[in-house]
Amino acid sequence: MPTATGETIISFREAAKVFDGRKGAEVRAVDGVTLDVRAGEIFGVIGYSGAGKSTLVRLVNALERTTSGAVVVDGTDLTGLSEARLRPVRAGIGMIFQQFNLLSSRTVAGNVAYPLEVAGWSAARRRERVRELLDFVGIADKADVYPAKLSGGQKQRVGIARALATNPKILLADEATSALDPETTHDVLALLQRVNRELGITVVVITHEMDVVRSICHRVAVMEHGKVVELGDAYQVFSAPTQEVTRRFVSTALKDRPSVAVIERLRTRHAGRIVTVGVDDVTGSSAHVTHVLREHGVDGTIVYGGITEVAERPYGSLTVELVGPDDAVRAALAGLRSVTDVVDHGTARDPLGAPDEGNDR
Amino acid sequence: MTADQLLPLLWQAFLETAWMVMVALAVGGVCGLAIGMGLYLTRPGNLLANRPVFAVLNLAVNIVRPIPFIIFLVALGPVTRAVVGKTIGIEAFAFAMCVMSSFVFARLVEQNLVSIDPGVVEAARAMGASPLRIVRTVLIPEALSPLILGTTFLFVGVLDMSAIGGYLGAGGLGDFAIQYGYRQFDWGVTAVVVAIIIVIVQLVQWLGNTLARRALRR
Numbered sequence: 001m002p003t004a005t006g007e008t009i010i011s012f013r014e015a016a017k018v019f020d021g022r023k024g025a026e027v028r029a030v031d032g033v034t035l036d037v038r039a040g041e042i043f044g045v046i047g048y049s050g051a052g053k054s055t056l057v058r059l060v061n062a063l064e065r066t067t068s069g070a071v072v073v074d075g076t077d078l079t080g081l082s083e084a085r086l087r088p089v090r091a092g093i094g095m096i097f098q099q100f101n102l103l104s105s106r107t108v109a110g111n112v113a114y115p116l117e118v119a120g121w122s123a124a125r126r127r128e129r130v131r132e133l134l135d136f137v138g139i140a141d142k143a144d145v146y147p148a149k150l151s152g153g154q155k156q157r158v159g160i161a162r163a164l165a166t167n168p169k170i171l172l173a174d175e176a177t178s179a180l181d182p183e184t185t186h187d188v189l190a191l192l193q194r195v196n197r198e199l200g201i202t203v204v205v206i207t208h209e210m211d212v213v214r215s216i217c218h219r220v221a222v223m224e225h226g227k228v229v230e231l232g233d234a235y236q237v238f239s240a241p242t243q244e245v246t247r248r249f250v251s252t253a254l255k256d257r258p259s260v261a262v263i264e265r266l267r268t269r270h271a272g273r274i275v276t277v278g279v280d281d282v283t284g285s286s287a288h289v290t291h292v293l294r295e296h297g298v299d300g301t302i303v304y305g306g307i308t309e310v311a312e313r314p315y316g317s318l319t320v321e322l323v324g325p326d327d328a329v330r331a332a333l334a335g336l337r338s339v340t341d342v343v344d345h346g347t348a349r350d351p352l353g354a355p356d357e358g359n360d361r
Numbered sequence: 362m363t364a365d366q367l368l369p370l371l372w373q374a375f376l377e378t379a380w381m382v383m384v385a386l387a388v389g390g391v392c393g394l395a396i397g398m399g400l401y402l403t404r405p406g407n408l409l410a411n412r413p414v415f416a417v418l419n420l421a422v423n424i425v426r427p428i429p430f431i432i433f434l435v436a437l438g439p440v441t442r443a444v445v446g447k448t449i450g451i452e453a454f455a456f457a458m459c460v461m462s463s464f465v466f467a468r469l470v471e472q473n474l475v476s477i478d479p480g481v482v483e484a485a486r487a488m489g490a491s492p493l494r495i496v497r498t499v500l501i502p503e504a505l506s507p508l509i510l511g512t513t514f515l516f517v518g519v520l521d522m523s524a525i526g527g528y529l530g531a532g533g534l535g536d537f538a539i540q541y542g543y544r545q546f547d548w549g550v551t552a553v554v555v556a557i558i559i560v561i562v563q564l565v566q567w568l569g570n571t572l573a574r575r576a577l578r579r
Contacts (some may be wrong), residue, residue, distance in 0.1 A: 091489030
């Protein structure tokens with residue numbers, strides 16, 4: 001469950017980053033972004049590569065400086081701070097990377113100790129803290145191993161331990177799972193969730209994978225061409241996307257809705273009426289669907305679909321073949337519409353729906 | 362000349378070469394590391410990006426490096442006189458070696474640093490490390506293995522430079538081989554000197570490879 005307290009910890013105010021491109025052309029990597037990240041939440045920023053999300057996250061620890069607008073982190077306006085003044089700000093923000101970026105010349109323990117050395121901790125305290133962190137991320141046995149000997153998942157655990165070393169309030173994750181296989185991705189996401197819940201750290205996740213947003217983010221911003229085009233509760237954005245780019249991302253994570261071709265095949269394979277009913281905890285649960293069908297004496301056979309979790313709430317759809325007397329089916333359809341979203345695909349003899357309906361959600 | 366007469370002279374020549382090479386390697390190593398680091402850091406897009414400084418360093422390296430050492434030796438004459446106080450002798454010769462080896466090593470250092478993953482530097486910055494700390498704890502340790510190999514390469518280069526020490530009366534093994542071998546038509550003496558140089562290079566290369574492998578951490 002969200003641990004967000006609602007207080008703002010990172011605030012972008014019309015923040016923009018313009019790079020001088022070749023031949024004098026400007027590249028507006030981040031173009032006037034205004035948004036607040038709340039303390040204690042896992043905030044996702046999703047977009048295709050080149051959308052500006054990596055630059056956006058680098059504005060938070062000032063690895064990139066805004067060219068206009070402001071970024072306020074935990075009460076400190078980073079605009080115009082000198083490099084020397086920014087160093088302590090950066091030390092209070094952890095960051096993990098797609099390629100892990102571990103020092104190959106240091107052991108696992110040496111890597112985790114690095115930020116502690118920067119922060120001036122004594123050798124004894126460093127040792128203590130490193131042990132604690134390696135325990136937390138579950139690789140205590142690898143302390144004296146060099147990164148070259150680790151798997152991708154282990155490297156990212158080291159990256160996370162290193163990012164958490166100085167007890168930051170914020171953890172930035174830049175495509176942290178994009179170089180990992182699905183199973184390892186799951187483990188690392190679970191670890192990030194623990195970081196958020198057990199340590200109360202605000203996590204900002206940059207990703208191009210909707211699955212990452214689906215499984216751990218409380219809120220999400222969708223970026224395109226340097227701008228935030230959609231922003232809100234992860235569940236809301238999933239269930240009611242308003243932008244084309246968002247719809248495309250949602251369809252990559254949820255494959256529950258049949259495409260036009262699939263509907264075509266379903267209608268030829270099944271004689272009854274094919275309908276798709278939404279299943280979520282805003283409009284209707286599958287129990288409602290069962291109940292309505294039983295009430296009208298209509299058989300509902302599930303022929304396609306899936307239900308998954310978005311932000312830990314059920315979400316998906318079921319495509320059902322309705323079989324029964326015409327009147328009963330019509331009545332059942334009306335009944336379903338009163339409890340959930342329904343898309344009626346009709347029958348083989350009497351097909352319904354626009355040609356592109358299957359992709360339109 | 363007999364072996365009894367030649368051996369002390371050979372030993373003397375060996376010591377001269379050893380001294381010249383060590384001085385040039387040490388000074389060239391330190392100055393080259395500094396210039397090479399400067400080139401890397403001031404390169405556009407890097408930690409201390411500074412186009413004018415980069416351009417000046419880059420031009421200096423490009424001008425000095427391709428000049429044949431024997432010509433450089435003469436061209437540097439006025440500078441040598443200003444610094445060492447004379448233009449002949451082993452000190453003057455070693456000074457020229459130091460300058461040349463600094464520029465040669467600078468390029469080697471820069472090339473080795475460029476191969477470091479910029480992500481690692483970014484990670485260090487994200488942890489609040491200052492540029493000086495990044496040089497000390499990230500750039501040098503991460504590039505240590507190729508830097509050791511670069512130093513080995515520099516050693517051979519410096520040994521090669523020392524061979525013409527005779528031109529400035531600096532002596533050394535090269536001078537010995539020319540005086541007592543080549544000019545006396547004593548191929549045996551030349552062969553002995555060449556053999557000594559080959560053995561030295563082999564030993565140093567082996568040492569360099571071993572240390573570099575150990576520094577690689579793989």
